[in-house]
Amino acid sequence: MRKLALSDDILMSIDKPARYIGNEVNSVVKDKDKIDIRFCMCFPDVYEIGMSHLGIQILYDMFNQREDTWCERVYSPWPDLNKIMKDNNIPLFALESQDPLKDFDFLGITIQYEMCYTNLLQILDLTQIPLLSKDRTEEHPIVIGGGPCTYNPEPIADFFDIFYIGEGETVYDELLDTYKKMRDDGCSRQDILHELAKIRGIYVPSLYNVSYNGDGTISAFTPIYDDIPATIEKNVEMNTGNIGWPRKPVIPFIKAIQDRVTLEIMRGCIRGCRFCQAGMLYRPTRERDVNELKAMADQMLSSTGYDEISLSSLSSSDYRPLKELLDYLIEKYNGKGVNISLPSLRIDAFSLDVMSKVQDVRKSSLTFAPEAGTQRLRNVINKGLTEEDIINGAGLAFDGGWQKVKLYFMLGLPGETEEDIKGIPELAEKICRRYYEIPKDQRNGKCQVTMSTSFFVPKPFTPFQWVRMATSEYFIESAKLVKSTMMEQLNKKSMHYIWHHEDVTILEGIFARGDRKLCDVIRKAYDKGQIFDAWEEYFKVDVWNECFKECNVDPDFYIFRERDYNEILPWDFIDAGVTKEFLKREYENAKKGIVTPNCRQKCAGCGIASYKGGVCIEHKG
């Protein structure tokens, strides 16, 4: 029987020991003696969150199809175990083999949000390897970062040996094969990293020099060798048949946040909302074949025994064979012990019909994401959802028996005025009025309209990458204005307002567009005990403020400054497919409130057409 890395005493004294024992259904165990490459995939947050992530499941399946590679998993130990491991000098271990990570060839970490940056250091520290790439030697694993945050990897550049920019399906085989050959030939770690840096999408931060101007902006960003690229081009899988999917998803014993089969129907988004980083990064939009998806759904449901399946994409209503796919799933599974959980669909007659088949209308709520309170500001952000769409959609739903509506907004969008903020509860009011137009004897009590606001964070590779971010004070004032305007509405009793704390958003903003100087700040915060900053109970704004001061780094430089078009941005060395010219054009359109049509209506010339695939060639066969 497998021996666990943690003793009974420890496992019985911590919360949810099942996070650390592995042995889950569909987890992969291989014979160590027949393996050349030990790879550990990490999601740097607690198990229940990490296990909900589709990307890791895809890569896990992909790596383990290689006979020479054993890919295992690890997640961030929760603070209770973190302390025990540090006090007792227990090295971090992989779930499957329970072997220490420090003996692995690779530690691959997916970086999905900025607030996990201290958890990256926790993982490295518990693994008992040097936190800084430059201090690691041949005896340590190669630390790879991937995921959306690597489109600006600079704030964490010192901690990683390699960043993999783009989709995992494309060059991992090349990377592993090159590594294996060079390692077996006895090449040094430095030589291996140098060679890997020649592979498309592979960024080795230690091989690039950054110099700065007197004002702190970047003056030059250059490779130290002539034979590695100055610009790193993202990886995209253009053959949708090759997009990975987990044939046998690993099933956690304890309930994960996403505890169901996830079916990825499409990558990318045609909409071009100007605030949305994912919408820019994952271009071009690529639809998966509907027949493949049907077979995938069947296979994943039977290999897991899950009682729920959900569809995943950035904008599922834009998946053209959606009706055919949903008809198939409903026909085959609905009422037979498998729930079909719908992604947020554009609310229209079709989606309401589907919803009424698979949900209890009275209990479920409808979701709209207007993002801004007025049409003017929605045009600025290129959110192609009109007030008419919302009111009509809600009206149809109310007529069909729904009573609950959720509305998502952002505060602090570029060019936002008081009118736009007041427009949020005013829109909610219009929705309520539509509900009360239904004769009293035909409706079922009150309606419930929930407004939820988050604070806008400008992200790299969006048309808003140059903008000044709003301040904490502004966020608090604008949230108060939403609240007070809501209280003035006739139907205020049918409304709820939820808003989130602003401190974390500010830090997220700093990291999102930060540079290498932030590595020291993150290191300092970790040294002061910060981990799990994404969790409100562990985020301490005072500690972070101290760290900036002690490192002599001015946080305002990163957020409260409109950047010049000529400035070299920290992420400019990455080619994400969309051109800087396009982003500038879109920012100028935003300032004028000009709407850009979606990719299917008219090509906006973003640059991604050079990849010759997906939506860019839909009409050309």
Added chain:
Amino acid sequence: MNIRVKFSKHGSIKFIGHLDIMRFFQKAIIRAGIDIAYSEGYNPHQIMSFAAPLSVGVISDGEYMDIAVKSTKSSKDSIDALNTAMVEGVKVLDYKLLPDHAKNSMSIVAAARYAVYNKSVGVGNINDIPELNERINSYLAKDEILITKETKKGEATLDLKPNIYDFKACAFSSEDEEITDRTSLVFTVSTGSITNIKPELLLKSFFDYCNKEYVENEYQIYRIEVYGRDDNERLISLNDLGANIEYEINPD
């Protein structure tokens, strides 16, 4: 048709709690292709219930789950199918058809039998068994064995004595746990909805009597079997209330 499934829990699976084991079986039943019956309603769920829930940290050779099925293969084929859907540490041991109108296992649990041994003591350490049995006999010879038990309404005093059906020290072995002739306390106590005696209650009380401290994590609790009562009020293994299925049954 109602089926009683007996399974064991060993190794790292002892850290998986009762509710998560239920969720594990809900999926395993689908993977194994068992033709389980669902409840009516908007969100139909599998008809499934478990006998006495096991605490985290306890291992067991006698766990029971009752399910309703629409059709079934033979016991042997069903056990094989379920075992291909298990993980290391969970093993399906039996699959039996219950008589019509049999009460479900949860409602008829009357007793459970446990072995308890020190986790860190090596093999062959059986010298103290006679001494332990002497102590047990004098402990059981008391007129009453009063303990305080925490209930929903606060603390209550309870006499353990009538709820201990047997109690002795002996050498205990388990292949699954890789232990041989381990000095153990083995006892059967009242379990279920009427008087539920958790093994820790007896252990604490007995250790107290011996003037020793019972340190929970030092001991492994091992459930050997769970019992109901037959028509003559005698304890009978829950497993013996069902019958083996020789051939496939398909009412349609």
